[in-house]
Amino acid sequence: MFPFDIFGFISGFFILIFIVVIIVFIIIIIIVYKLLHSNVDHETNTRYKMPKFRTEDARTTFVKKDKENLTKEKISSKCKYCGEKIEDGIAFCPFCGSNLSE
Template sequence: MLQNMFPFDIFGFFSGFFILIFIIVIVIFVIVILIIYKLLHTNVDNVKTKKKALKTGSSPSENKYRSSNEIVKEKLVTEKKIHTCKYCGERIEDSATFCPFCGSNLIT
């Protein structure tokens, strides 16, 4: 019956049975490639939506309630004081006695 399906050899050494197996393997390979592409494509879409949500400040899967750890981190960030020179306005270390930019005395 298989020889009736493929009565001739394409290259002279393939029989009809081997051609049928080759076609089945190619179809399975294409299906696997399509499944992998879809999985990777959906993963990229999820990453893009997460990045957009981070830019806007909300996430589709985010709870409405924040954990106390996140609130403490936000307080630490907002309460950090930036020390600047009162003469030139440049950022300086909090323990500096002289401004490294203008050289003025910061203790007085």
């Protein structure tokens, strides 16, 4: 037979094992609780931006400009050697490489 304590429990060795198992079980419960509730904390810190509704005061206005003022016309001519369209005032043809400054 096992020796009994004065409180009626089995020997001190089994009591020690029982206490260690209880402590490990409590630690596991705390870890699982923290892991499950860690995502909840991040969601409460996240703010969702609501779209702003347009009112009559906040209308956007568009300024119409002439297309002539916005675009620059490129003056182009043809290469006298290959016939491709090139910009005016360049020294060499980008297509055939011939000298155009002559």
